[in-house]
Amino acid sequence: MNKKVHTRVLSLITLQRNILFFVSVFMFIIIFLLTIKVFKQETTVVLVPNFFSTELKLSNKKVSDGYLEAMSRDVILTILNITPDNISYAQDSILTLIHSSSYGKIKEQFEVLKQDIKKRKVSTVFYPTQIITNSSNLTAEIEGELRTLLGKKEVNRKKTSYHIGYNYSAGKLTVVNFYENKNLGEKK
Numbered sequence: 001m002n003k004k005v006h007t008r009v010l011s012l013i014t015l016q017r018n019i020l021f022f023v024s025v026f027m028f029i030i031i032f033l034l035t036i037k038v039f040k041q042e043t044t045v046v047l048v049p050n051f052f053s054t055e056l057k058l059s060n061k062k063v064s065d066g067y068l069e070a071m072s073r074d075v076i077l078t079i080l081n082i083t084p085d086n087i088s089y090a091q092d093s094i095l096t097l098i099h100s101s102s103y104g105k106i107k108e109q110f111e112v113l114k115q116d117i118k119k120r121k122v123s124t125v126f127y128p129t130q131i132i133t134n135s136s137n138l139t140a141e142i143e144g145e146l147r148t149l150l151g152k153k154e155v156n157r158k159k160t161s162y163h164i165g166y167n168y169s170a171g172k173l174t175v176v177n178f179y180e181n182k183n184l185g186e187k188k
Contacts, residue, residue, distance in 0.1 A: 080126035
């Protein structure tokens with residue numbers, strides 16, 4: 001009886017050893033494949049500029065005020081900081097942000113502006129002083145100073161404000177309208 005027990009225990013130990021061996025070989029193969037994948041994998045690093053002081057957030061239904069402010073700052077500076085040399089770049093950049101319902105109208109307005117800027121060799125610079133956003137209505141009111149230069153000489157300076165209206169669908173925020181407010185102090 002003692003021999004039968006020993007044979008059974010020996011058989012069980014051998015089975016355990018064989019299972020452990022196959023599990024070890026399988027794990028070694030997995031580790032080897034994962035090591036190869038790690039070395040061949042491309043790493044992507046998302047850089048967040050340090051000038052964002054508020055949370056930038058997009059969900060499937062709305063955007064945060066911080067994101068709306070950052071987008072509005074980008075739009076206003078691209079549209080209003082123009083020279084005869086960069087007007088084509090500004091146009092191309094802005095047209096990628098325009099909603100399809102407004103694309104034709106805004107492109108036509110930009111073409112007229114581009115011809116005027118190049119013909120008269122005029123530059124404009126906008127210095128924003130305040131951006132008021134409303135993420136519920138997807139609008140932004142931007143106040144600041146617009147300066148017009150002819151060559152290097154300033155020919156006009158005025159305090160003004162602009163309105164930007166947005167559409168948010170399919171995870172993309174696009175510009176629907178952009179205009180100068182008639183009265184600086186007027187709130188919509």
